[in-house]
Amino acid sequence: MIWVDQIIQGILLGGYYALIACGLSLMFGVMRIINLAHGDLAILGVFAVSLIAALTGISPFYALAAAIPLMALLGWALQRWVLERSLRAGPLVPLLATFGLAIVIENLLFEGFGADTRSLAPEIGDLAFDSWMVAGQIYVGYLAVLVFAVAVVLLVGLQLFLKWTALGRAIRATAEDPDTAELVGVNSRAAYAIAAAIAVATTAIAGTFLAMRATFDPYSGPAQLIFAFEAVVIGGVGSLWGTLIGGIILGVAQSVGAQIGPRGFLLTGHIVFLLVLAARLFMSGIDWRAGFSRSLRSSGKGRPL
Amino acid sequence: MSLLSVERLDARHGLLQAVRNIDLAAGEGEIVALVGANGAGKTTLLRTIAGAHRPFAGRIVFDGRDVTPMRAHERVALGIALVPEGRRLFAGLTVEENLRVAGDAGRSGAWNIEVLLSTFPMLKARLKTPAGLLSGGEQQATAIGRAMMTNPRLLLLDEISLGLAPLAVDNLYRSLTTLFASGTTLIIVEQNLNRVLGVATRICCMLEGRIVLECDAKDATRERITNAYFGLRDETRRTVRP
Numbered sequence: 001m002i003w004v005d006q007i008i009q010g011i012l013l014g015g016y017y018a019l020i021a022c023g024l025s026l027m028f029g030v031m032r033i034i035n036l037a038h039g040d041l042a043i044l045g046v047f048a049v050s051l052i053a054a055l056t057g058i059s060p061f062y063a064l065a066a067a068i069p070l071m072a073l074l075g076w077a078l079q080r081w082v083l084e085r086s087l088r089a090g091p092l093v094p095l096l097a098t099f100g101l102a103i104v105i106e107n108l109l110f111e112g113f114g115a116d117t118r119s120l121a122p123e124i125g126d127l128a129f130d131s132w133m134v135a136g137q138i139y140v141g142y143l144a145v146l147v148f149a150v151a152v153v154l155l156v157g158l159q160l161f162l163k164w165t166a167l168g169r170a171i172r173a174t175a176e177d178p179d180t181a182e183l184v185g186v187n188s189r190a191a192y193a194i195a196a197a198i199a200v201a202t203t204a205i206a207g208t209f210l211a212m213r214a215t216f217d218p219y220s221g222p223a224q225l226i227f228a229f230e231a232v233v234i235g236g237v238g239s240l241w242g243t244l245i246g247g248i249i250l251g252v253a254q255s256v257g258a259q260i261g262p263r264g265f266l267l268t269g270h271i272v273f274l275l276v277l278a279a280r281l282f283m284s285g286i287d288w289r290a291g292f293s294r295s296l297r298s299s300g301k302g303r304p305l
Numbered sequence: 306m307s308l309l310s311v312e313r314l315d316a317r318h319g320l321l322q323a324v325r326n327i328d329l330a331a332g333e334g335e336i337v338a339l340v341g342a343n344g345a346g347k348t349t350l351l352r353t354i355a356g357a358h359r360p361f362a363g364r365i366v367f368d369g370r371d372v373t374p375m376r377a378h379e380r381v382a383l384g385i386a387l388v389p390e391g392r393r394l395f396a397g398l399t400v401e402e403n404l405r406v407a408g409d410a411g412r413s414g415a416w417n418i419e420v421l422l423s424t425f426p427m428l429k430a431r432l433k434t435p436a437g438l439l440s441g442g443e444q445q446a447t448a449i450g451r452a453m454m455t456n457p458r459l460l461l462l463d464e465i466s467l468g469l470a471p472l473a474v475d476n477l478y479r480s481l482t483t484l485f486a487s488g489t490t491l492i493i494v495e496q497n498l499n500r501v502l503g504v505a506t507r508i509c510c511m512l513e514g515r516i517v518l519e520c521d522a523k524d525a526t527r528e529r530i531t532n533a534y535f536g537l538r539d540e541t542r543r544t545v546r547p
Binding site (some may be wrong): 184 | 347355376377378381389394395397405406407409411412450455
């Protein structure tokens with residue numbers, strides 16, 4: 001019974017990982033940028049949410065609704081003024097740029113808000129700790145279920161948006177070949193900027209839920225980035241369905257690992273991540289080193305004018 | 306007045322000067338065939354007109370407007386479309402999605418998916434197939450169809466028979482008769498002289514980045530074109546190399 005419980009808790013935890021991984025997956029899938037500031041943007045988002053909530057006295061959920069457009073605007077500006085420029089200099093420069101951005105965000109938050117560890121849990125009342133009893137020994141928390149449901153709705157919604165809407169098709173076409181997308185009338189720079197806006201907006205959601213279920217401080221970002229990155233890689237790069245599955249696999253691995261031994265939580269997650277990574281490289285059946293360097297070279301070409 | 310006029314265009318790839326000081330005009334409804342050996346600068350010229358390549362010097366005027374500083378998608382909105390060499394389909398998108406992307410982003414007009422399917426009936430059964438899985442002929446039809454979906458006034462066709470089986474080329478050209486008759490201005494780059502001589506109203510031959518022969522299709526003999534193609538005789542406009 002305890003194992004069933006751990007798996008259920010792991011699946012729900014996986015919902016959070018899928019949520020934090022969503023924006024990273026979208027950005028990597030569309031712009032081929034690994035955004036190392038992703039976790040810090042999530043933390044920036046939750047600081048914005050808690051600031052709005054503190055200033056106006058509204059619930060964190062309403063504050064989140066207010067913060068989402070702000071974060072989207074930030075993502076749009078980030079693409080236009082930082083990522084787009086750095087991409088022109090080659091595929092490795094955005095890595096450096098976002099790494100630098102991560103440090104800037106962390107230290108600005110530290111400067112502005114201090115090192116205190118905070119949480120939004122006190123602001124949301126019963127939701128933070130109440131739970132349903134599913135069966136004899138198994139309880140599922142309201143918040144965990146809510147996070148999972150939001151993750152599913154967000155990832156499935158984004159996938160449907162990309163598949164079925166005109167803007168979604170334009171974004172996918174741009175992701176495949178920005179030059180040719182331009183030639184059929186798609187404004188590739190706008191498509192990139194919209195994708196970045198969506199990606200950064202989702203980090204605010206993930207950050208807020210992190211703050212509701214646990215704690216955060218100005219330096220919480222990098223740890224979230226690692227979980228997000230692992231979920232993206234486990235689920236397969238460039239697929240939002242995969243990211244949902246990847247998050248769940250990571251969550252289950254960690255929960256089951258924690259049941260095996262007290263130190264197993266993080267360790268098992270990392271081991272599963274490495275195993276999946278090794279299996280992918282092994283199964284691709286090609287000289288992966290050549291493939292890797294080729295993909296690095298080729299991802300730098302073909303930028304729009 | 307001509308729909309397109311290219312004035313003293315100079316386009317480069319780094320130090321390589323691919324297009325040297327070219328003047329070219331195309332009137333409404335004209336079908337201009339651009340011939341020339343590999344490396345003569347035909348593809349660069351088309352890509353520069355479409356906005357996929359930034360010129361080093363010169364001007365491109367379309368319908369009275371200077372489009373030189375415009376990006377490719379803005380030129381599509383004005384009515385310039387390019388079928389790029391090598392087709393460049395969005396391989397992960399289905400045929401229908403490839404067409405719809407262009408249809409949503411381009412101009413509105415007579416061409417839509419239904420009209421296209423009657424032009425290229427072979428695509429009917431393939432609408433839901435990812436474009437990467439099509440045969441060469443189907444891919445080329447999709448690429449042309451994708452450009453048509455933007456309802457261009459000027460369509461640039463770059464080597465549409467490249468890499469296709471002769472039968473597929475026959476098929477393609479048969480489908481294109483609708484397009485040739487539609488009054489759309491066309492600039493066609495083609496290696497196969499027999500193909501273009503049949504449809505073109507004017508022939509331009511490029512050599513080493515310059516236009517060395519320009520004449521009406523009815524005045525073009527194979528011999529004149531061959532001479533210009535290989536640079537055997539200085540026919541017209543060829544400037545002396547420094």
